[in-house]
Amino acid sequence: MITGEAAGEIRAVVPDVPTLAQRLAAVDYLVDQGLAMSLFLSLRLPQPLLLEGEAGVGKTEAAKAVAQVLDTPLVRLQCYEGIDAAEALYEWNYPRQLLSIRLAESSGRPLSEQELFGPDYLIRRPLLRALEHPGPRPAVLLIDEIDRADDDFEAFLLELLGEAAVTIPELGTIRATHPPVIVLTSNRTRDLHDAVKRRCLYHRIPYPSPEREVEIVRRRVKGASETLAVQVANAVARMRDSDVQKPPGIAEAIDWLAALDLLGVERLDVETVDATLGTVLKYSEDQEVIRAAGLDQLVRSGD
Amino acid sequence: MTESFGVETIQLDLPALVGALSRRLHDAGLPVPPARAADVARALTLVRPVSRGTLYWTIRSVVVTEDTQVKVFDAVFAEVFGGGSDDEPEVELEDVTTVPDWQNDEAPGSTSGDDDESEQEIPLTIASADEVLRTKRFDALAPDELAELYRLMTALELATPLRRTRRYEKRRRGERIDLRRTLRGSLRTGGDPVRPRRRRRRVVPRRLVLLCDISGSMEPYARAYLQFLACAAGCGPNAEAFAFATRLTRLTRALRSRNPERAIQRAAAAAPDWSSGTRIGEALRAFNDRHGRRGMARGAVVVILSDGWERGDPALVGRELERLSRLAYRIVWVNPRMAADAFSVRAGGMVAALPHIDALVSGHSFAALREVTEAIAGEGEAPPPVVEPAPEEVEPDPWPSATPVAGSSVAMPSGHGPSRGNTTPGWVTDE
Numbered sequence: 124m125i126t127g128e129a130a131g132e133i134r135a136v137v138p139d140v141p142t143l144a145q146r147l148a149a150v151d152y153l154v155d156q157g158l159a160m161s162l163f164l165s166l167r168l169p170q171p172l173l174l175e176g177e178a179g180v181g182k183t184e185a186a187k188a189v190a191q192v193l194d195t196p197l198v199r200l201q202c203y204e205g206i207d208a209a210e211a212l213y214e215w216n217y218p219r220q221l222l223s224i225r226l227a228e229s230s231g232r233p234l235s236e237q238e239l240f241g242p243d244y245l246i247r248r249p250l251l252r253a254l255e256h257p258g259p260r261p262a263v264l265l266i267d268e269i270d271r272a273d274d275d276f277e278a279f280l281l282e283l284l285g286e287a288a289v290t291i292p293e294l295g296t297i298r299a300t301h302p303p304v305i306v307l308t309s310n311r312t313r314d315l316h317d318a319v320k321r322r323c324l325y326h327r328i329p330y331p332s333p334e335r336e337v338e339i340v341r342r343r344v345k346g347a348s349e350t351l352a353v354q355v356a357n358a359v360a361r362m363r364d365s366d367v368q369k370p371p372g373i374a375e376a377i378d379w380l381a382a383l384d385l386l387g388v389e390r391l392d393v394e395t396v397d398a399t400l401g402t403v404l405k406y407s408e409d410q411e412v413i414r415a416a417g418l419d420q421l422v423r424s425g426d
Numbered sequence: 427m428t429e430s431f432g433v434e435t436i437q438l439d440l441p442a443l444v445g446a447l448s449r450r451l452h453d454a455g456l457p458v459p460p461a462r463a464a465d466v467a468r469a470l471t472l473v474r475p476v477s478r479g480t481l482y483w484t485i486r487s488v489v490v491t492e493d494t495q496v497k498v499f500d501a502v503f504a505e506v507f508g509g510g511s512d513d514e515p516e517v518e519l520e521d522v523t524t525v526p527d528w529q530n531d532e533a534p535g536s537t538s539g540d541d542d543e544s545e546q547e548i549p550l551t552i553a554s555a556d557e558v559l560r561t562k563r564f565d566a567l568a569p570d571e572l573a574e575l576y577r578l579m580t581a582l583e584l585a586t587p588l589r590r591t592r593r594y595e596k597r598r599r600g601e602r603i604d605l606r607r608t609l610r611g612s613l614r615t616g617g618d619p620v621r622p623r624r625r626r627r628r629v630v631p632r633r634l635v636l637l638c639d640i641s642g643s644m645e646p647y648a649r650a651y652l653q654f655l656a657c658a659a660g661c662g663p664n665a666e667a668f669a670f671a672t673r674l675t676r677l678t679r680a681l682r683s684r685n686p687e688r689a690i691q692r693a694a695a696a697a698p699d700w701s702s703g704t705r706i707g708e709a710l711r712a713f714n715d716r717h718g719r720r721g722m723a724r725g726a727v728v729v730i731l732s733d734g735w736e737r738g739d740p741a742l743v744g745r746e747l748e749r750l751s752r753l754a755y756r757i758v759w760v761n762p763r764m765a766a767d768a769f770s771v772r773a774g775g776m777v778a779a780l781p782h783i784d785a786l787v788s789g790h791s792f793a794a795l796r797e798v799t800e801a802i803a804g805e806g807e808a809p810p811p812v813v814e815p816a817p818e819e820v821e822p823d824p825w826p827s828a829t830p831v832a833g834s835s836v837a838m839p840s841g842h843g844p845s846r847g848n849t850t851p852g853w854v855t856d857e
Contacts, residue, residue: 139473140473140480156479156480156483157483157486157487160473160480160483160484160486160487161483161487163472163473164469164472164473164484164487164488167472168465168468168469168472170465173491175493178720204591205591205593205628207593209606215606215609217605217606217609220609221609221619224612236613239613270721271721273591273593310720310721311717311720312717312720312721312722313666313722314678314679320491320492321459321461321462321491323491324487324488325487325490325491325492326487327493327496368714368715368719368749369719
């Protein structure tokens with residue numbers, strides 16, 4: 124179902140798993156073996172990839188990095204409750220249609236229904252934009268937080284996930300010439316339908332090891348010292364182990380390091396941690412828990 | 427073909443290997459549809475794994491569709507390709523496949539060994555049997571009565587309060603004009619939008635989240651409540667069911683089956699901590715952390731089925747319920763011990779919970795379940811009772827407030843009675 128051109132282009136960019144991992148690292152996205160394998164298979168089989176994981180482990184970033192590696196646009200569809208075809212796929216430009224009708228009337232020019240429901244009057248929403256991407260490499264379509272949409276919407280997505288096609292009643296079925304690379308993310312607020320899962324590959328992104336996290340945050344915050352990055356990674360790892368409601372993700376670690384870097388901090392100490400805790404922990408209860416355990420625990424190096 | 431080169435042998439063996447692996451996985455409870463098996467074969471030809479780790483991740487990427495399946499997959503992978511994986515610890519399949527055998531179990535509430543007697547009760551006419559069932563306490567039900575009860579329960583309508591969504595639906599008297607349909611209609615009248623079509627916000631029932639206590643003290647009720655959970659989970663995509671004793675288990679998927687017996691078997695297999703100690707606070711925290719905070723409890727009706735006997739710290743129950751009450755639309759606590767005459771709120775967890783719950787109902791029999799459905803619907807029920815300053819007398823008498831019912835196992839904290847023995851698999855007596 125994928126055209127030869129698109130498949131060939133992808134094969135040229137990602138011939139094997141190590142190359143993909145290297146290219147992702149080149150755009151500052153570091154992957155472990157499992158994620159590299161899932162992304163590789165998703166690109167080459169090709170099949171949509173469903174990513175799960177705690178908030179802030181880099182699910183959305185994965186899609187962005189893949190788009191960068193392929194050097195194609197990233198089309199993002201943020202899901203929310205009640206999202207429907209008009210917001211995800213297409214909508215007719217009604218004011219413009221009405222105006223055209225009036226104009227046709229006053230000028231006496233006949234206006235057919237086919238004209239009125241033609242491409243000129245179509246507002247393209249993310250899904251349609253991703254399908255109509257002209258190539259040569261396919262666009263990356265990120266369907267973010269699919270679990271927030273209601274399950275009718277999942278059913279609506281099935282045709283897109285399985286066939287890379289959508290049906291618009293007025294226009295007929297639109298089939299992608301370059302089927303997009305589809306990445307879905309979910310926070311598991313509810314189970315997805317088996318029909319959706321069947322069409323996707325699945326990977327759960329875990330928290331990285333502290334060493335890996337040091338690499339990641341240093342790539343994101345250019346110029347931050349290694350000692351500081353190590354201290355931040357260790358402190359964040361301790362926070363995750365402790366009794367907090369919302370364990371900080373990689374995104375928070377990056378924010379924290381960026382804040383410390385901005386302040387010109389060389390080494391982490393109790394005062395700076397206290398002053399900048401709000402960049403990592405966003406619940407007052409969590410801050411209390413960490414403060415009660417003693418901030419000096421966070422800045423102590425090593426174990 | 428044994429004499430040919432190694433590389434060739436691998437290629438020839440691929441379909442057989444994938445077939446055998448899929449069958450093993452299927453037997454272990456991880457279904458691999460044929461299309462997916464074909465994907466495994468394609469993935470293996472694409473990747474050409476040379477190391478064990480690559481092989482592991484190639485197959486896992488394609489086969490595993492849910493986090494919970496990883497354990498099963500690891501076990502089967504280790505079995506097929508030999509143990510000693512550097513990534514994953516070896517897991518034995520035991521705890522995945524043991525299923526508490528409900529059928530052979532003596533029903534929790536039936537009087538000791540009188541099987542004939544319970545059978546004699548069947549010939550009653552259906553109508554009167556229903557009557558008896560309606561008011562009979564759940565802890566005094568025989569196995570076949572439980573099956574009959576399931577039939578009654580399926581007729582229960584669990585309607586949660588409504589919630590407005592972002593989505594619109596067409597309505598003659600909607601609050602907004604539906605441009606799309608108005609314009610379509612206008613083509614019929616020569617382009618003049620003569621009749622405006624209207625739309626309005628769609629309303630949908632709120633999500634229903636059920637948390638059922640399956641600890642030792644709740645054992646007499648667990649089976650009946652599990653049936654209740656199955657009915658609730660089966661009533662629509664908008665319900666979620668959990669069970670907890672020492673840990674929290676999500677049962678929604680296990681319970682979603684057309685065959686109630688099978689659904690309950692699956693649920694029983696899914697929860698490893700049947701009849702162990704109660705840690706309501708920790709279970710609630712696990713729920714809040716893993717599910718509630720992410721949005722499952724947001725604006726939902728949360729029903730907790732528990733007697734409130736907390737082995738852990740009651741303060742934690744209060745704290746976690748407070749968190750939950752900030753997320754949920756309403757919290758209903760179903761406590762079967764409320765039906766006892768001398769009931770007063772004394773169980774530590776219950777006292778801590780009271781300030782944060784919207785309704786406290788008994789739900790100890792089918793008739794009493796009506797209160798539960800009303801509380802779920804939010805129809806003017808009595809507010810929870812005021813806390814009575816109860817003297818702390820926890821240790822010596824475990825059930826100060828529950829009046830023993832003749833022929834029930836409430837008289838003794840279940841599992842500690844001399845006659846009961848080790849009836850439920852997964853029994854833990856660590857406390």
